[in-house]
Amino acid sequence: MVTVNNLTKHFGSEGINNISFAIEKGSVLLIIGRSGSGKTLLLKILLGLVEPDSGEAYIDSFKVSGRTGDYPQSIRRSTGVLFQNSALFDSMNVSENLYVPMQYNNEIEPGNYRDISEYMLKTVRLPGILEKDIYELSGGMKRRVAIARALVNDPSIIFYDEPVTGLDPMTGKNIIELIKELCLKRDNTSVIITHDLRGFLEFADHVLLLESGERYFFGNTEEFMNSERELIVTYLKTAGYYE
Amino acid sequence: MMGYLSRMFYNTGGLAVLTLQLFKSARHIRRHISDIIYHIYDISANSMLVMILGAFFLGMVASYQIAYQMRDYIPMVYLSALMTQSVILELGPLMTGIAFAGRVTSSTAAEITSMKTTDQIDAIRVMSIDPVEYLVLPRITAAVLIIPFLTVIVEFVIILGAFIIAVAGLDIPANVFLEGTRKNFEIIHVFGGMLKSVFFGFFTVLIPCYFAFNAGHGSKAVGDTTTKSVIISVICVIIVDYILTRVIFVW
Numbered sequence: 001m002v003t004v005n006n007l008t009k010h011f012g013s014e015g016i017n018n019i020s021f022a023i024e025k026g027s028v029l030l031i032i033g034r035s036g037s038g039k040t041l042l043l044k045i046l047l048g049l050v051e052p053d054s055g056e057a058y059i060d061s062f063k064v065s066g067r068t069g070d071y072p073q074s075i076r077r078s079t080g081v082l083f084q085n086s087a088l089f090d091s092m093n094v095s096e097n098l099y100v101p102m103q104y105n106n107e108i109e110p111g112n113y114r115d116i117s118e119y120m121l122k123t124v125r126l127p128g129i130l131e132k133d134i135y136e137l138s139g140g141m142k143r144r145v146a147i148a149r150a151l152v153n154d155p156s157i158i159f160y161d162e163p164v165t166g167l168d169p170m171t172g173k174n175i176i177e178l179i180k181e182l183c184l185k186r187d188n189t190s191v192i193i194t195h196d197l198r199g200f201l202e203f204a205d206h207v208l209l210l211e212s213g214e215r216y217f218f219g220n221t222e223e224f225m226n227s228e229r230e231l232i233v234t235y236l237k238t239a240g241y242y243e
Numbered sequence: 244m245m246g247y248l249s250r251m252f253y254n255t256g257g258l259a260v261l262t263l264q265l266f267k268s269a270r271h272i273r274r275h276i277s278d279i280i281y282h283i284y285d286i287s288a289n290s291m292l293v294m295i296l297g298a299f300f301l302g303m304v305a306s307y308q309i310a311y312q313m314r315d316y317i318p319m320v321y322l323s324a325l326m327t328q329s330v331i332l333e334l335g336p337l338m339t340g341i342a343f344a345g346r347v348t349s350s351t352a353a354e355i356t357s358m359k360t361t362d363q364i365d366a367i368r369v370m371s372i373d374p375v376e377y378l379v380l381p382r383i384t385a386a387v388l389i390i391p392f393l394t395v396i397v398e399f400v401i402i403l404g405a406f407i408i409a410v411a412g413l414d415i416p417a418n419v420f421l422e423g424t425r426k427n428f429e430i431i432h433v434f435g436g437m438l439k440s441v442f443f444g445f446f447t448v449l450i451p452c453y454f455a456f457n458a459g460h461g462s463k464a465v466g467d468t469t470t471k472s473v474i475i476s477v478i479c480v481i482i483v484d485y486i487l488t489r490v491i492f493v494w
Binding site: 084 | 274302354358361362363365366367368371372406
């Protein structure tokens, strides 16, 4: 469960203002908005990387906002994150990247690292690349490895930050299919941040639309699809939902 | 001027906080043994040639320079006696510290700033890993473990360079040079120089880590952080050298 109450953070003239929403466990939330609308900032506050000016955020009833120094470790361990540019450790190979989160999880025996990594790579449809260096991978492959890394600790909540940005349409479509599969197969909560909602609306349960740091819309996907508000109609038209 | 001073105090405070975090994370050092070994190898393999080359020529220059200063006043047989002490107490550790700042500080700053700009440090945090423990602890441990030995090698090479010039260029008999070196050699001085170098190793890695953690975004941040780290590390090495020289001489 993710609950956000009146979250505000300003960086000069930019930031987010008074954002509130709540989603239940196991659901898929799509956070959309233009570049600079505050989507990634909201994510960073939820991950405890940025302190908000005011307001509160909770994940599974643990307060996570304003706790950059003492973020609840139980939440950290049950959170997987796909960063915008994958954020893989480029001085390591694929297996080392996948081992890092497991090395800090006492519940996984070191003897199982390889099996878990191989299983996760199969899950993201990239088997047999464990020993490859990161610089040998294409953008789409890096994104898949980053998703595998986000999954190795079997998280209960996964954040995807702009999962298809910078990818060609075909690779982007494959990544969306993969995320859809993961969202439907696994019972974890998923938060997907994107400026392009194409492909995501089919499996999202809720939509949060940010505009200039303000909450423009929050509701379930059906309400979003049926809304006649100008900006929502523009988004849906751009994504090809209207003729 | 006030802005510059306040920034200096702010950064000094930041370095102190990072040092505390580092000591706090030291209890997990066992997890990073392989990283420490890797960094020891990386530092030695990549710095050794630069240091040896610099040290050799420094020894030759110093030999000529001291001989020039001594001419007409002091017999040349005292050249090696003067050289040995100043190399072991001062030139060796300082040369190693500055070479370290050039090689290790710059690579550490560039590497960690690149990680910052590509969200890798945020990725480390959200994996429930302390970035200080993961990135700073192995690097600093490796630096403080290896730098005393590099210092001894540098000191030896400086004296070797001086010896070659003394024998081949200044016509000082080899046995006279070696006798002068032996007479003025005290093992406690070697330990004093090694102790100094440990502080140099500590600061030349701590400083780039601090600035990298606080770097901005984009490729410009990598260049800015690297430049700033190298300049401040070199200045820091000289200031720390002065403080330690005072302390060691008093002691």
